[in-house]
Each structure stands twice: as C-alpha cells, then as structure tokens.
Amino acid sequence: xxxxxxxxxxxxxxxxxxxxxxxxxxxxxxxxxxxxxxxxxxxxxxxxxxxxxxxxxxxxxxxxxxxxxxxxxxxxxxxxxxxxxxxxxxxxxxxxxxxxxxxxxxxxxxxxxxxxxxxxxxxxxxxxxxxxxxxxxxxxxxxxxxxxxxxxxxxxxxxxxxxxxxxxxxxxxxxxxxxxxxxxxxxxxxxxxx
Amino acid sequence: xxxxxxxxxxxxxxxxxxxxxxxxxxxxxxxxxxxxxxxxxxxxxxxxxxxxxxxxxxxxxxxxxxxxxxxxxxxxxxxxxxxxxxxxxxxxxxxxxxxxxxxxxxxxxxxxxxxxxxxxxxxxxxxxxxxxxxxxxxxxxxxxxxxxxxxxxxxxxxxxxxxxxxxxxxxxxxxxxxx
Numbered sequence: 001x002x003x004x005x006x007x008x009x010x011x012x013x014x015x016x017x018x019x020x021x022x023x024x025x026x027x028x029x030x031x032x033x034x035x036x037x038x039x040x041x042x043x044x045x046x047x048x049x050x051x052x053x054x055x056x057x058x059x060x061x062x063x064x065x066x067x068x069x070x071x072x073x074x075x076x077x078x079x080x081x082x083x084x085x086x087x088x089x090x091x092x093x094x095x096x097x098x099x100x101x102x103x104x105x106x107x108x109x110x111x112x113x114x115x116x117x118x119x120x121x122x123x124x125x126x127x128x129x130x131x132x133x134x135x136x137x138x139x140x141x142x143x144x145x146x147x148x149x150x151x152x153x154x155x156x157x158x159x160x161x162x163x164x165x166x167x168x169x170x171x172x173x174x175x176x177x178x179x180x181x182x183x184x185x186x187x188x189x190x191x192x193x194x
Numbered sequence: 195x196x197x198x199x200x201x202x203x204x205x206x207x208x209x210x211x212x213x214x215x216x217x218x219x220x221x222x223x224x225x226x227x228x229x230x231x232x233x234x235x236x237x238x239x240x241x242x243x244x245x246x247x248x249x250x251x252x253x254x255x256x257x258x259x260x261x262x263x264x265x266x267x268x269x270x271x272x273x274x275x276x277x278x279x280x281x282x283x284x285x286x287x288x289x290x291x292x293x294x295x296x297x298x299x300x301x302x303x304x305x306x307x308x309x310x311x312x313x314x315x316x317x318x319x320x321x322x323x324x325x326x327x328x329x330x331x332x333x334x335x336x337x338x339x340x341x342x343x344x345x346x347x348x349x350x351x352x353x354x355x356x357x358x359x360x361x362x363x364x365x366x367x368x369x370x371x372x373x
Binding site: 113 | 243252281311344352355
C-alpha cells in the first residue's frame with residue numbers, strides 16, 4: 001500500500017526533522033536508500049527545484065517525492081504526512097506556549113538536537129557531493145595518477161570553486177537569492193556541456 | 195469567512211516564501227501583522243522562534259500557530275493547508291513537466307551543474323547553522339559523533355535525533371554545557 005507507506009515515511013520526517021527545510025534532507029536520503037522510490041541523483045535535482053520555486057523547501061521536497069513516487073495523489077499524501085505531526089505538536093504547544101519556551105528540559109534537549117541536526121545535514125550533503133564531484137566508475141577502470149585524476153569531475157570542481165567564492169567572498173553577491181545561483185549554474189551547465 | 199481569509203492569506207504567504215526560513219519573516223509581518231492584524235510583531239517572533247525549535251517545517255509550524263490563535267483548532271488546520279497549497283500545485287506542475295524533458299541532453303547538463311550549486315548551498319546552510327548551534331565542546335563532540343557515524347554507518351536519522359535530545363538533557367544536568 002504505497003500511499004500508507006508514503007504517509008508514514010513523511011510523518012516520520014515531519015516528526016523528527018528539527019530546524020527547517022534542509023533538516024528534511026537526511027530523512028529523504030535515508031528514504032531513498034531504503035525504499036528505492038527515487039535515486040540520490042534525483043534527490044539533488046529535487047533540492048534544486050525546491051529551492052528555486054515558491055513555497056517552503058521542506059514542503060516542496062515532500063510534494064516532489066510524493067509526485068515522483070505515486071503521481072498527484074502521492075504528492076498530496078506525502079505533503080499531508082509531513083505537516084500532520086506539525087499540526088498536532090503545535091496545537092498542543094500553542095496552549096502552553098510560555099511554559100514551553102521557559103522549560104529547562106526542553107531547552108536542554110535542544111542543546112543536543114541542534115548540533116545533531118547540522119551533523120545530519122552535513123553528512124547528507126557529503127553524500128550528495130560524492131555523486132556530484134566523483135566519477136566512481138573511473139576507479140574501477142585503472143589505477144595510478146591517471147585514474148585518480150579521472151576520479152574527479154573537474155568541471156564540477158571548478159564550478160564549485162567559483163560558486164563558493166561568489167556566495168561567500170563577494171559582498172555584492174552574498175545577499176542574492178539562491179535561485180540566482182541555481183539559474184546561473186544551469187546556464188553554465190548547458191554552455192559547457194556538463 | 196474568517197476561515198476562508200485564513201486560507202487565502204496563508205496561501206499568499208506560501209507563494210511568496212521563496213526558499214523558506216528567514217525569507218518568510220517580512221512576508222508574514224506584512225500579511226499577518228500589518229494587513230490582517232491577527233498577531234503582533236512580538237507574537238510573530240515568538241511563534242517563529244518556537245516553530246524553529248519544534249519538529250517540522252518552520253513555515254508550517256508558524257502557520258499552525260497563527261491559525262490556532264485566530265480560529266482555534268480548525269483555524270490551525272486551515273492556515274496550514276493554505277501555506278502548503280501553492281507548493282502542491284506548483285511542484286506537481288514542474289515535476290510533471292520535468293519528467294517529460296529529463297532525457298534531453300541540455301536538461302541533463304543543466305541539472306549536473308545545478309547539483310554542484312546545491313552542494314555549495316548545503317555547505318553554506320551548514321556553516322550558517324553552525325554558528326548558532328555549536329558554541330561549546332559538548333555540542334562539538336555531539337556534532338562530530340553524529341557526523342562520523344552517519345557517514346560511515348547506515349543508521350536512521352530518527353535514532354540520532356532521539357539520542358541527541360537525551361544527550362542534551364544529560365549534558366546540561368551534568369553541567370558540561372557552556373564549557
């Protein structure tokens with residue numbers, strides 16, 4: 001029963017992803033390896049689309065995965081699954097908002113949760129980076145310096161260096177919306193046939 | 195009538211939230227505080243702060259909060275459905291179109307390069323979050339443990355989340371926090 005599984009997987013994501021849109025990434029990565037609903041390369045594409053379209057990233061990703069897995073009903077099911085825990089939790093907290101904010105145990109739990117959430121995002125990001133920058137087939141073909149050099153997708157590495165400088169080093173570009181960099185990358189990708 | 199305007203207002207917020215997170219605050223401010231008067235700026239910041247540190251998507255959490263305040267439980271649900279409605283429509287359209295064009299070489303090239311950009315964006319997001327979350331040795335140790343274990347072992351993120359919440363409580367009780 002694909003819809004029940006979709007709902008359950010995204011319910012879990014909504015319940016345990018703390019800290020905004022990108023926090024859903026490790027859960028989607030885990031989902032991709034366990035269910036085979038979508039590939040990891042596809043996941044990177046979905047992040048790009050979710051970042052460049054209106055709507056919260058987490059919701060966009062859920063809708064996208066749901067659609068890829070089971071069409072429009074799948075998109076609706078996954079999105080509802082994602083928001084269900086939020087609705088339940090927030091409706092409970094809304095009644096005791098002040099106590100919740102000042103509760104020492106809640107605060108202590110978040111002291112541990114925040115680094116956890118970032119570590120999970122970083123680890124999932126590393127796996128996306130692996131399929132983006134490395135050509136793992138090259139390793140099986142030979143050994144030595146040539147094979148090592150062939151391991152990297154050099155065009156990708158060069159583009160990453162340019163983007164890093166642009167998004168972190170150049171003041172005028174720093175504040176630009178991610179969609180600008182995504183669009184520029186798409187154009188570069190077509191021009192230099194990535 | 196109130197429920198309809200809740201739905202429409204939050205659908206508008208959903209359309210205008212590009213990328214989520216902090217980009218959403220000025221839009222909420224204009225629509226919810228200035229135009230509708232459903233909450234004060236201070237309340238909005240409170241909701242946003244709590245929405246950030248409770249599970250789930252921040253935009254959704256904030257919508258549920260304000261919806262609940264305006265129209266009770268039904269209001270909370272309607273506002274939340276409003277905020278996700280544009281995503282459902284827009285993403286379904288784009289995903290449907292992309293599926294048909296995915297095999298064109300130019301589209302493939304574009305997405306190969308976009309993936310590089312996504313890596314850089316994730317890296318930047320991690321750096322930005324790092325500043326607010328890893329402020330002492332205890333947090334650094336948790337970060338390293340989770341990072342290394344989740345890169346090398348196939349462990350569900352759920353496990354890490356539960357263990358780290360517990361670790362946060364234990365470390366705070368032990369007085370390790372802040373050192």
